[in-house]
Amino acid sequence: MIYGDDMNEILNNIKIIRRRMETACKKVGRDAASVKLLLATKTVPPERVRVAIEAGETLTGENKMQEFALKNPALSDLKYERHFIGHLQTNKIKDIVKYDVHCIQSLDSVELAQKLDKRFQAEGRSIDVMIQVNTSFEQSKSGLEPDNVTSFIKELKNYDTLKLKGFMTIGLFDSDEDAVRQSYVRLREIRDHALSGGLISPNSSELSMGMSHDLEIAIEEGATIVRIGSAIFGTRAI
Numbered sequence: 328m329i330y331g332d333d334m335n336e337i338l339n340n341i342k343i344i345r346r347r348m349e350t351a352c353k354k355v356g357r358d359a360a361s362v363k364l365l366l367a368t369k370t371v372p373p374e375r376v377r378v379a380i381e382a383g384e385t386l387t388g389e390n391k392m393q394e395f396a397l398k399n400p401a402l403s404d405l406k407y408e409r410h411f412i413g414h415l416q417t418n419k420i421k422d423i424v425k426y427d428v429h430c431i432q433s434l435d436s437v438e439l440a441q442k443l444d445k446r447f448q449a450e451g452r453s454i455d456v457m458i459q460v461n462t463s464f465e466q467s468k469s470g471l472e473p474d475n476v477t478s479f480i481k482e483l484k485n486y487d488t489l490k491l492k493g494f495m496t497i498g499l500f501d502s503d504e505d506a507v508r509q510s511y512v513r514l515r516e517i518r519d520h521a522l523s524g525g526l527i528s529p530n531s532s533e534l535s536m537g538m539s540h541d542l543e544i545a546i547e548e549g550a551t552i553v554r555i556g557s558a559i560f561g562t563r564a565i
């Protein structure tokens with residue numbers, strides 16, 4: 328059950344986020360339409376996700392396959408795109424098709440690429456992927472080391488079913504704005520380097536970066552997808 332106040336809060340939060348996105352775009356002369364809002368819906372129950380989708384949002388992201396299992400059936404009457412943004416265990420690959428996941432944003436190993444491709448060869452279809460890069464050099468973060476991205480992109484060309492859409496990173500979590508910005512600059516430079524070297528086409532140039540607390544910095548540095556959870560759905564218990 329969702330009550331009116333809760334619903335209004337979600338709707339109001341979306342307005343605030345959209346305004347923040349627009350203001351950030353304006354500041355650096357970008358078209359507001361060049362940045363997509365992904366709802367990071369981990370731990371958010373389906374009736375609250377529904378409010379956002381019915382208000383016009385079209386893109387969600389989950390960190391765990393189990394959350395799709397819970398939410399997809401409850402939202403099956405709605406049309407929206409689902410991305411996977413968490414650490415993907417290889418034994419969960421079969422669930423990508425089952426839960427109609429459109430894009431895996433967290434591709435970060437050759438082993439995972441091999442197994443994904445094998446699965447999608449068998450399915451006779453393809454899947455969108457983004458390369459997750461560890462731009463903050465924090466040990467705890469997943470993602471490829473920046474130095475390994477070029478060889479990884481070359482390796483990916485062996486896997487026909489994986490359609491590279493761009494790059495994803497979780498920025499440094501720090502109150503030092505310049506340090507946070509550095510991680511986003513790093514992801515943009517990796518993308519630009521791959522583009523100018525002819526390694527990727529413009530179809531593979533998305534940058535998924537920026538969360539509730541730092542979306543402005545990410546947009547200023549070129550984000551084309553921001554992933555927002557708590558600023559829309561409230562702080563999480565976990």
Ligand SMILES: *Cc1c(COP(=O)(O)O)cnc(C)c1O
Nearest residue numbers: 367412538539554555556557558
């Ligand atoms: C939870 C999560 C987000 C959203 O974080 P908020 O701070 O709640 O906006 C974005 N990206 C990933 C990978 C996440 O796990």
